[in-house]
Amino acid sequence: MFNKERNVTHIYNFSAGPAVLPKEVLAQAAAEMLDWHGSGMSVMEMSHRGPEFISIYKAAERDLRELLAIPDNYKILFMQGGGLSQNALVPLNLVGHKPQPATIDFIHTGSWSGKSIKEAAKYANVNIAASSMTSVPPQSTWQLTPGAAYLHMCTNETIDGVEFDVDAGVPAVQPDVLLVADMSSHILSRRIDVSKYGVIFAGAQKNIGPAGLTIVIVRDDLLGKALPTCPSAFDFKLVADNDSMYNTPPTYGIYIAGLVFQWLKKNGGVAAMEERNIAKAKLLYAALDADDFYQTRVDAGSRSRMNIPFYLKDESRNDEFLAGAKARGLLQLKGHKSVGGMRASIYNAMPIEGVQALVDYLNEFAGRR
Numbered sequence: 001m002f003n004k005e006r007n008v009t010h011i012y013n014f015s016a017g018p019a020v021l022p023k024e025v026l027a028q029a030a031a032e033m034l035d036w037h038g039s040g041m042s043v044m045e046m047s048h049r050g051p052e053f054i055s056i057y058k059a060a061e062r063d064l065r066e067l068l069a070i071p072d073n074y075k076i077l078f079m080q081g082g083g084l085s086q087n088a089l090v091p092l093n094l095v096g097h098k099p100q101p102a103t104i105d106f107i108h109t110g111s112w113s114g115k116s117i118k119e120a121a122k123y124a125n126v127n128i129a130a131s132s133m134t135s136v137p138p139q140s141t142w143q144l145t146p147g148a149a150y151l152h153m154c155t156n157e158t159i160d161g162v163e164f165d166v167d168a169g170v171p172a173v174q175p176d177v178l179l180v181a182d183m184s185s186h187i188l189s190r191r192i193d194v195s196k197y198g199v200i201f202a203g204a205q206k207n208i209g210p211a212g213l214t215i216v217i218v219r220d221d222l223l224g225k226a227l228p229t230c231p232s233a234f235d236f237k238l239v240a241d242n243d244s245m246y247n248t249p250p251t252y253g254i255y256i257a258g259l260v261f262q263w264l265k266k267n268g269g270v271a272a273m274e275e276r277n278i279a280k281a282k283l284l285y286a287a288l289d290a291d292d293f294y295q296t297r298v299d300a301g302s303r304s305r306m307n308i309p310f311y312l313k314d315e316s317r318n319d320e321f322l323a324g325a326k327a328r329g330l331l332q333l334k335g336h337k338s339v340g341g342m343r344a345s346i347y348n349a350m351p352i353e354g355v356q357a358l359v360d361y362l363n364e365f366a367g368r369r
């Protein structure tokens with residue numbers, strides 16, 4: 001029991017990442033830890049080129065392709081290095097198809113796109129086509145560079161809580177604008193049209209699996225254009241040509257991701273997740289909006305369904321709020337150090353019961369009846 005005094009039997013983990021995973025997945029991984037399917041080996045001990053691991057890898061690849069309806073002309077790469085490494089690897093792999101120095105356009109909507117801009121400036125000219133930390137700037141205001149190598153956006157800003165409405169409006173840019181999206185913190189949380197993008201990347205530790213695994217979805221005509229300085233192990237074409245086994249891939253991370261993909265399929269796939277995520281976010285924002293006890297800073301139309309930063313009007317009570325939350329089994333609600341306040345990350349694996357428990361606490365702490 002987490003807290004005997006309060007009779008807390010359930011803990012809910014609101015961490016932004018590494019983050020909550022489905023209990024069923026963790027239980028299955030535990031059951032298979034010492035002996036995977038009668039092989040006599042842990043997945044961690046298997047050769048990445050052996051038939052056992054190849055079957056795990058192929059199933060994960062196939063299930064992810066099915067879940068996101070990824071077209072045949074896209075490769076799925078299982079890489080290492082996290083989301084941040086892609087800030088360098090995407091330019092290294094993509095700017096080579098333009099005369100040098102190339103220009104990359106960015107939509108700057110928060111900390112993560114900000115880091116992408118800084119890193120890309122090592123490899124290309126960068127142009128901030130639009131910027132706002134509290135909303136997605138309307139597309140009519142984007143100042144795109146003619147002939148740019150690509151347009152980068154972080155479709156869900158994990159720290160700032162700004163999310164692009166990727167279903168409805170975005171990205172409806174001209175067909176000749178190549179889109180790159182950092183979807184680290186909302187991939188698989190909602191439906192997306194993969195065919196609108198040149199490259200989608202995501203670190204696994206937010207909504208997929210353990211840290212260390214990085215998923216890259218890349219249109220195949222973009223392969224083979226890496227700058228000569230691109231490290232071989234991170235050249236998208238070499239990785240793709242070798243089924244993500246040019247070097248040893250993060251095998252255990254791929255295995256857990258595969259279990260998460262199976263869990264998603266069993267639970268209705270991405271469309272069903274999206275419905276649940278909309279309901280969860282609605283519930284939480286309603287409690288935050290009920291009066292001015294709590295405050296949010298993101299415009300209503302750009303609010304993230306996954307990462308919800310909020311502030312107490314009286315910030316002197318922050319520690320009291322967090323201690324009370326912890327005593328009730330509501331963990332890791334402290335906001336990112338760069339923005340302060342609180343943040344609730346409610347990824348796919350956070351059940352609505354967890355959001356309800358947080359809402360109950362928000363109401364209690366605010367003295368609402």
Ligand SMILES: *Cc1c(COP(=O)(O)O)cnc(C)c1O
Nearest residue numbers: 082083084085112158184185203
């Ligand atoms: C967490 C995160 C990253 C960084 O991931 P690392 O694995 O730490 O490199 C990049 N982009 C977004 C949107 C993130 O949420």
